Structure formats: structure tokens, C-alpha cells
Amino acid sequence: xxxxxxxxxxxxxxxxxxxxxxxxxxxxxxxxxxxxxxxxxxxxxxxxxxxxxxxxxxxxxxxxxxxxxxxxxxxxxxxxxxxxxxxxxxxxxxxxxxxxxxxxxxxxxxxxxxxxxxxxxxxxxxxxxxxxxxxxxxxxxxxx
Numbered sequence: 807x808x809x810x811x812x813x814x815x816x817x818x819x820x821x822x823x824x825x826x827x828x829x830x831x832x833x834x835x836x837x838x839x840x841x842x843x844x845x846x847x848x849x850x851x852x853x854x855x856x857x858x859x860x861x862x863x864x865x866x867x868x869x870x871x872x873x874x875x876x877x878x879x880x881x882x883x884x885x886x887x888x889x890x891x892x893x894x895x896x897x898x899x900x901x902x903x904x905x906x907x908x909x910x911x912x913x914x915x916x917x918x919x920x921x922x923x924x925x926x927x928x929x930x931x932x933x934x935x936x937x938x939x940x941x942x943x944x945x946x947x948x949x950x
Contacts, residue, residue: 831914832917833920849910855923856868860874861875870905874923878923878928879929880928882927882931883931883933891923896916896920
């Protein structure tokens with residue numbers, strides 16, 4: 807139920823135009839390979855997402871932030887569209903509250919990271935089959 811509340815809240819904020827910069831390409835035009843690189847290595851001297859978050863496909867096993875496979879995998883296994891996970895991740899990147907630093911990635915880089923995470927998160931959760939090609943982080947978009 808908490809995931810549903812997060813999804814609804816993030817969707818409402820995004821629909822209302824809150825949350826920072828406008829997307830450069832949106833999910834369909836995102837570069838998931840770049841998103842994986844940014845998740846693992848960081849951008850412009852900023853910390854990397856994987857220093858805090860666990861994401862099986864990316865390899866890092868951070869323990870400060872939520873495990874993204876667990877956080878997004880349940881919704882995936884329940885049939886939520888990949889576009890829902892993308893919206894939640896992008897919203898969290900843009901809102902960056904609590905221990906999460908602001909502006910780790912912005913603009914197109916934020917879109918790329920959100921699309922990458924949405925395409926691979928939860929691959930170890932029964933009933934979840936994300937679209938990402940987990941061998942190299944590339945993916946074809948499935949937003950429905």
C-alpha cells in the first residue's frame with residue numbers, strides 16, 4: 807500500500823508541473839546505457855546513486871538509501887507499468903529529500919537514470935520481468 811501511495815503522490819506532483827527541470831526527451835528517448843553509467847559512476851564529480859542504493863543490475867550494494875529492486879519490484883510484480891516506476895524514480899531524483907542529495911543528476915541525465923532504473927529494477931522479484939537487457943544496461947522502451 808505504501809508503494810501505491812508513493813506512486814500516486816509522485817504522479818500528482820509530476821502532473822502538476824512540480825519537481826524541477828522539464829524532461830529533455832522523456833522515457834521513450836532516454837539513453838539507458840548512459841543511465842547505468844551515471845548510476846554506477848556518478849556525474850560531474852557528484853556522488854553516484856549506487857553509493858547509497860542497491861540495484862542488482864548495476865552491482866552496487868549501498869545501504870543508506872532504499873534497495874531499488876525491493877522498492878520498485880513489488881509494483882512490477884503486481885503489473886504496474888514500467889512508466890509508473892520511471893515516474894516514481896524521476897520524481898524522487900527531482901525532489902531529493904532527506905538524506906538524498908539534490909542535483910546528483912539533472913535534465914537529460916536524470917531522465918536517463920530514471921529510465922535505466924525502471925527498466926531493470928526488481929528483476930530478482932518473482933513475477934517481475936523488467937524490459938532491460940541486464941547484460942549491458944540497454945533496453946527497449948516499454949511504457950505500457
